Amino acid sequence: RTDSDRLWDSLMEMAKLGATAKGGVNRQALTDLERQGRDLFIQWCRAEGCTIRIDTIGNIFARREGSDPNAKTVMAGSHLDSQPTGGKYDGCFGVLSGLEVIRTLNQHNITTQSPIEVVAWTNEEGCRFPPCMMGSGVFSGELEFDAMMARTDADGVTVSDALDAIHYRGSDSVSPDEIKAYFEPHIEQGPILEDTDTTIGVVIGGLGQKWFDLTLTGLEAHAGPTPMNLRRDAMMGAAEVTQALNRIAFDHQPHGRGTVGCMTLHPGSRNVIPGQVKMTLDMRHWEPEALESMGQAVTAAVEEICQRHGLEYQLELTANFAPEYFNKACVDAVRQGAEKLQLSHMDIISGAGHDAMFVGRVAPAAMIFIPCKDGISHNEIESATPEHIHAGCNVLLHAMLDAAGA
Amino acid sequence: RTDSDRLWDSLMEMAKLGATAKGGVNRQALTDLERQGRDLFIQWCRAEGCTIRIDTIGNIFARREGSDPNAKTVMAGSHLDSQPTGGKYDGCFGVLSGLEVIRTLNQHNITTQSPIEVVAWTNEEGCRFPPCMMGSGVFSGELEFDAMMARTDADGVTVSDALDAIHYRGSDSVSPDEIKAYFEPHIEQGPILEDTDTTIGVVIGGLGQKWFDLTLTGLEAHAGPTPMNLRRDAMMGAAEVTQALNRIAFDHQPHGRGTVGCMTLHPGSRNVIPGQVKMTLDMRHWEPEALESMGQAVTAAVEEICQRHGLEYQLELTANFAPEYFNKACVDAVRQGAEKLQLSHMDIISGAGHDAMFVGRVAPAAMIFIPCKDGISHNEIESATPEHIHAGCNVLLHAMLDAAGA
Ligand SMILES: NC(=O)NCCC(=O)O
Numbered sequence: 162r163t164d165s166d167r168l169w170d171s172l173m174e175m176a177k178l179g180a181t182a183k184g185g186v187n188r189q190a191l192t193d194l195e196r197q198g199r200d201l202f203i204q205w206c207r208a209e210g211c212t213i214r215i216d217t218i219g220n221i222f223a224r225r226e227g228s229d230p231n232a233k234t235v236m237a238g239s240h241l242d243s244q245p246t247g248g249k250y251d252g253c254f255g256v257l258s259g260l261e262v263i264r265t266l267n268q269h270n271i272t273t274q275s276p277i278e279v280v281a282w283t284n285e286e287g288c289r290f291p292p293c294m295m296g297s298g299v300f301s302g303e304l305e306f307d308a309m310m311a312r313t314d315a316d317g318v319t320v321s322d323a324l325d326a327i328h329y330r331g332s333d334s335v336s337p338d339e340i341k342a343y344f345e346p347h348i349e350q351g352p353i354l355e356d357t358d359t360t361i362g363v364v365i366g367g368l369g370q371k372w373f374d375l376t377l378t379g380l381e382a383h384a385g386p387t388p389m390n391l392r393r394d395a396m397m398g399a400a401e402v403t404q405a406l407n408r409i410a411f412d413h414q415p416h417g418r419g420t421v422g423c424m425t426l427h428p429g430s431r432n433v434i435p436g437q438v439k440m441t442l443d444m445r446h447w448e449p450e451a452l453e454s455m456g457q458a459v460t461a462a463v464e465e466i467c468q469r470h471g472l473e474y475q476l477e478l479t480a481n482f483a484p485e486y487f488n489k490a491c492v493d494a495v496r497q498g499a500e501k502l503q504l505s506h507m508d509i510i511s512g513a514g515h516d517a518m519f520v521g522r523v524a525p526a527a528m529i530f531i532p533c534k535d536g537i538s539h540n541e542i543e544s545a546t547p548e549h550i551h552a553g554c555n556v557l558l559h560a561m562l563d564a565a566g567a
Numbered sequence: 568r569t570d571s572d573r574l575w576d577s578l579m580e581m582a583k584l585g586a587t588a589k590g591g592v593n594r595q596a597l598t599d600l601e602r603q604g605r606d607l608f609i610q611w612c613r614a615e616g617c618t619i620r621i622d623t624i625g626n627i628f629a630r631r632e633g634s635d636p637n638a639k640t641v642m643a644g645s646h647l648d649s650q651p652t653g654g655k656y657d658g659c660f661g662v663l664s665g666l667e668v669i670r671t672l673n674q675h676n677i678t679t680q681s682p683i684e685v686v687a688w689t690n691e692e693g694c695r696f697p698p699c700m701m702g703s704g705v706f707s708g709e710l711e712f713d714a715m716m717a718r719t720d721a722d723g724v725t726v727s728d729a730l731d732a733i734h735y736r737g738s739d740s741v742s743p744d745e746i747k748a749y750f751e752p753h754i755e756q757g758p759i760l761e762d763t764d765t766t767i768g769v770v771i772g773g774l775g776q777k778w779f780d781l782t783l784t785g786l787e788a789h790a791g792p793t794p795m796n797l798r799r800d801a802m803m804g805a806a807e808v809t810q811a812l813n814r815i816a817f818d819h820q821p822h823g824r825g826t827v828g829c830m831t832l833h834p835g836s837r838n839v840i841p842g843q844v845k846m847t848l849d850m851r852h853w854e855p856e857a858l859e860s861m862g863q864a865v866t867a868a869v870e871e872i873c874q875r876h877g878l879e880y881q882l883e884l885t886a887n888f889a890p891e892y893f894n895k896a897c898v899d900a901v902r903q904g905a906e907k908l909q910l911s912h913m914d915i916i917s918g919a920g921h922d923a924m925f926v927g928r929v930a931p932a933a934m935i936f937i938p939c940k941d942g943i944s945h946n947e948i949e950s951a952t953p954e955h956i957h958a959g960c961n962v963l964l965h966a967m968l969d970a971a972g973a
């Protein structure tokens with residue numbers, strides 16, 4: 162068993178870096194605060210005798226050697242960066258659970274056949290530098306290194322400059338081929354485990370995603386003198402697209418998701434018919450064909466709606482990730498861990514993107530979910546119980562030992 | 568006949584004050600640029616021998632005496648302030664047409680029985696200091712003087728301070744009882760005259776208005792892991808309210824209008840279900856009962872939509888103006904003017920609010936519309952032809968002479 166207090170104390174210690182007034186964390190990727198988090202993590206790993214590697218995008222790998230010099234590594238991890246108004250558990254729970262596994266092995270003098278390695282991926286959140294899951298994306302070849310280094314934040318600072326500024330541009334090359342199995346513990350960020358009173362989510366994979374940027378252009382005109390039948394109201398189009406997206410998601414249950422998260426109206430005056438609306442569409446599904454069908458349905462709906470309202474439109478696909486189905490052996494190792502520990506568990510699909518979904522493209526991977534309060538994350542009120550944190554970490558220990566060979 | 572070139576030259580001279588790069592005007596109420604516009608207008612009026620009165624809210628009255636010392640005054644006017652990206656004609660056309668009438672009477676040595684008076688109302692646009700039509704609203708008792716003086720702009724400057732800063736807080740008391748008839752020439756700000764190839768709109772009144780601020784509150788949650796059926800998506804509600812408002816407006820044709828001009832989503836992130844949406848509703852109608860019925864229908868729709876989506880809401884009525892039906896004699900004077908001049912004309916209802924609609928509550932009033940290009944106003948590309956400007960001013964001359972007695 163892992164040490165519940167030790168893990169909790171480390172989580173709370175890490176949460177001091179960027180702590181916000183409302184009990185959350187603001188420790189965005191590649192800031193000096195996140196540098197402090199990286200330093201603290203490395204200091205803790207070195208104290209456990211780990212060797213540290215840092216790759217060219219700043220991913221940190223902390224390694225505890227195994228008995229077999231030819232064995233591939235069994236890896237755990239997640240990320241240390243947070244949203245601007247983020248919580249204490251999203252990311253850190255995975256990284257520090259990996260560290261807790263190493264601490265437990267050291268404490269009990271256990272030698273594993275495979276090396277055990279903990280990884281902190283760079284910029285999972287993507288809020289400072291889009292896109293999200295940048296470090297694992299580059300690692301897995303899903304995202305292109307040069308393009309990512311050139312990405313800028315709102316102040317025009319590049320990833321490359323930010324990495325240099327915090328001295329975390331490494332030169333170690335770490336290959337996916339080194340990985341025997343990768344496990345990522347994470348809070349669910351959704352309501353299912355809590356609703357069903359389940360402790361462990363055995364994550365069998367993650368939804369595919371399609372993100373669109375949509376601009377609808379009509380004709381700006383005065384709200385009073387312009388008769389209804391002579392309008393080209395971009396907001397009318399935006400309202401119908403929103404409803405179409407939701408209807409399409411409902412038509413693709415249980416796995417379909419459709420969300421309009423951003424919308425801006427131009428000129429944005431209460432007595433002016435909006436001449437232009439810019440909006441985002443986020444679509445997700447578990448089956449590639451269904452995700453394609455959703456994308457086609459929304460494209461057709463936009464076309465039809467715009468024609469009916471005399472609008473022009475621009476529909477741009479800004480992200481397009483296939484669903485990820487995790488490795489069966491890794492998933493089984495997580496399920497068996499929960500069973501051995503007699504923890505309530507259920508198979509679950511991740512609705513959110515995670516580093517494990519990119520790692521899973523190039524190496525065997527799986528995830529362990531625990532409940533979070535009201536399913537809320539990306540919010541300072543994000544909360545998870547010490548019991549669930551401990552349970553998730555114990556499942557990780559079992560799964561890693563199972564994969565690493567004792 | 569009025570002098571077409573003289574009026575046009577004055578319009579172009581006035582348009583230099585606050586001229587924008589795109590050919591429009593930025594001369595917002597009670598700024599130093601608008602002060603220059605007021606000064607120029609007064610200078611022109613004094614050159615015609617007018618006496619000037621300025622009331623406590625800064626409305627300017629320029630008077631040419633009549634032959635009968637007991638006769639009430641025949642008034643024309645509009646406003647000199649503009650939108651931030653406004654045009655050259657909205658407001659100025661009415662004020663300078665009134666001045667052109669006085670110039671024409673002087674040129675031809677015509678004495679009228681009633682005095683002729685031109686008014687420039689303070690802050691018609693309301694963009695710097697809400698609400699719109701502030702000067703005529705205070706004059707007519709629709710808006711409360713003390714409350715208006717305390718209104719602030721985005722920098723916290725009060726109307727009272729702004730009036731003092733440009734030295735336009737007057738002390739003259741001008742009463743609606745002095746007015747025999749008030750005429751306001753204005754560009755239509757809509758497409759109807761242009762669409763029907765008509766030169767003069769005989770404005771028989773203006774639509775009543777109801778403005779609402781609506782806040783919808785649901786639950787902010789992650790767009791990926793949150794199943795469709797467990798969402799409380801404020802944007803879903805906002806989309807349905809937008810459609811309901813439009814359906815209600817279409818159900819109240821030909822006079823109903825419904826517009827959503829502003830909408831802001833919180834937190835406004837592409838992969839977060841909006842927990843809150845703030846939006847504005849602008850509803851208009853010609854019949855008081857129909858306007859009430861539209862207001863009740865939208866209130867009921869908001870209630871039903873919010874219940875269905877598990878949303879809370881706050882619906883606040885921020886403006887509530889009854890429709891205005893102009894004085895029959897004034898309207899007839901406008902129509903007869905157009906007929907005498909053999910100008911194509913049609914009766915028309917103003918969809919926009921105008922100073923005349925507040926003046927009309929307390930004195931006989933009517934308006935004269937001319938076409939504007941593509942029905943567009945509140946835009947730097949606002950445009951009207953010299954021919955239409957001239958025609959509108961000639962109709963004003965006839966209507967005023969008719970009312971003033973030659
Ligand atoms: N885990 C997580 O919040 N990922 C962000 C990307 C997404 O799924 O929207």
Ligand SMILES: NC(=O)NCCC(=O)O
Pocket residue numbers: 385432692699756918919920921
């Ligand atoms: N004439 C004009 O644009 N008035 C503004 C008030 C409104 O009708 O929305």
